[in-house]
Amino acid sequence: MSGASTNIAVNGDRLWATIMETAEIGATPKGGIKRLTLTDLDREVRDWFRATCQAAGCTVTIDDMGNMFARRPGRDSTLPPIAMGSHLDTQPTGGKFDGVIGVLSGLEVIRTLNDLKVETNAPLEVVNWTNEEGSRFAPAMLCSGVFAGVFDRAYADSRTDREGKRFGDELERIGYRGSEPCGGHRLGAHFEVHIEQGPILEAEGKTIGIVTGVQGMRWFEVTVIGREGHAGSTPMPLRQDAMLAAARMIQAVNAIALRHAPLGVGTVGLVECQPNSRNVIPGSVFFTIDFRHPDDATVAAMEQEMRSAVAEIATSTGVEASVELVWDSPAVRFDPQCIAAVARAAEASGYPAREIVSGPGHDSAYIARVAPTSMIFVPCEGGLSHNELETMEYGHVVAGANVLLRAVLETDQRFAERARAG
Numbered sequence: 058m059s060g061a062s063t064n065i066a067v068n069g070d071r072l073w074a075t076i077m078e079t080a081e082i083g084a085t086p087k088g089g090i091k092r093l094t095l096t097d098l099d100r101e102v103r104d105w106f107r108a109t110c111q112a113a114g115c116t117v118t119i120d121d122m123g124n125m126f127a128r129r130p131g132r133d134s135t136l137p138p139i140a141m142g143s144h145l146d147t148q149p150t151g152g153k154f155d156g157v158i159g160v161l162s163g164l165e166v167i168r169t170l171n172d173l174k175v176e177t178n179a180p181l182e183v184v185n186w187t188n189e190e191g192s193r194f195a196p197a198m199l200c201s202g203v204f205a206g207v208f209d210r211a212y213a214d215s216r217t218d219r220e221g222k223r224f225g226d227e228l229e230r231i232g233y234r235g236s237e238p239c240g241g242h243r244l245g246a247h248f249e250v251h252i253e254q255g256p257i258l259e260a261e262g263k264t265i266g267i268v269t270g271v272q273g274m275r276w277f278e279v280t281v282i283g284r285e286g287h288a289g290s291t292p293m294p295l296r297q298d299a300m301l302a303a304a305r306m307i308q309a310v311n312a313i314a315l316r317h318a319p320l321g322v323g324t325v326g327l328v329e330c331q332p333n334s335r336n337v338i339p340g341s342v343f344f345t346i347d348f349r350h351p352d353d354a355t356v357a358a359m360e361q362e363m364r365s366a367v368a369e370i371a372t373s374t375g376v377e378a379s380v381e382l383v384w385d386s387p388a389v390r391f392d393p394q395c396i397a398a399v400a401r402a403a404e405a406s407g408y409p410a411r412e413i414v415s416g417p418g419h420d421s422a423y424i425a426r427v428a429p430t431s432m433i434f435v436p437c438e439g440g441l442s443h444n445e446l447e448t449m450e451y452g453h454v455v456a457g458a459n460v461l462l463r464a465v466l467e468t469d470q471r472f473a474e475r476a477r478a479g
């Protein structure tokens with residue numbers, strides 16, 4: 058970065074005011090936002106975003122999944138743009154910051170560069186990815202997924218909401234089926250500021266999370282079959298108690314997660330017992346397992362440990378047990394140079410920071426497949442998100458945008474040097 062830009066910083070008051078301005082679109086009485094994908098409110102915030110970016114000198118293009126790209130030209134139009142993306146849709150009981158700060162911090166970076174008359178080498182783009190939340194149309198991260206080739210367009214178009222309305226029809230109804238084919242838009246890099254949605258940064262007094270990736274996750278369903286019997290007349294040694302076996306298996310899941318702590322986590326969150334009667338020895342139990350770890354090999358090891366524990370417990374308790382893998386979401390590792398750019402940006406700005414792996418999924422998890430990517434996490438008060446009471450400190454919102462600004466400018470310098478080196 059040149060000497061002139063060493064003390065560069067965004068206009069925090071303008072960023073905060075813009076966040077509060079968009080929070081009026083779909084505002085709920087409890088102070089949150091309900092702005093579901095492809096509703097009239099989504100159209101309203103999109104219209105606002107387009108007009109505001111155009112007023113900041115950007116050209117706005119839209120792809121055929123409704124993803125919006127607001128481009129500020131650079132000196133060298135042959136360089137792929139450096140993108141700053143997230144989402145403007147919300148959960149039915151969403152907060153004011155989830156997704157929104159990623160898009161509006163990008164807008165604030167562009168406004169700041171305009172104010173300071175700083176021209177970048179590469180073009181910059183602010184991106185609004187369609188349907189990140191997945192609460193109206195499942196799955197989540199649908200259109201960053203199409204962009205990255207994870208889902209095809211016909212699949213996305215065919216998704217329906219609870220009333221049977223199709224994604225493709227609703228996209229056309231609100232007028233946001235663009236002409237650019239989704240995924241045809243090259244990105245040089247992608248940075249996403251996002252609220253942490255967890256308690257770690259706040260607990261450690263850190264302002265910035267340097268996100269190194271998104272953890273791997275596997276979901277299992279376990280069915281345990283024992284034998285029903287009378288609770289009063291069946292002697293203990295003769296029982297095949299499915300609940301007892303399941304209880305030991307649940308303890309094993311916990312023990313496995315603790316062996317791989319602090320990064321490994323394991324949860325049994327759903328249990329069903331048959332016949333669920335107080336004087337009948339349980340005949341069958343169904344339960345789920347959620348294992349997560351940033352390293353896929355460790356997730357695989359946790360699975361193996363769990364499978365052998367389940368088999369051993371089944372044998373020792375005289376029941377039968379089956380384990381089915383129902384979802385496998387591999388870990389994502391972000392780009393080392395983008396991660397380093399975020400780390401240096403945090404340090405140069407003087408914000409306390411730590412590396413962190415994202416627990417939830419984000420658009421960046423898919424975009425990382427097609428462009429060098431990393432994320433910037435900012436603290437979430439009380440770890441509360443996907444909740445109308447989600448709150449952030451003013452200083453933390455501004456910090457995220459400042460780190461984004463510096464990371465983008467450093468990446469721009471790097472791309473320019475690379476282009477000069479040929």
Ligand SMILES: [Zn+2]
Binds near residue numbers: 144
């Ligand atoms: Zn989000």
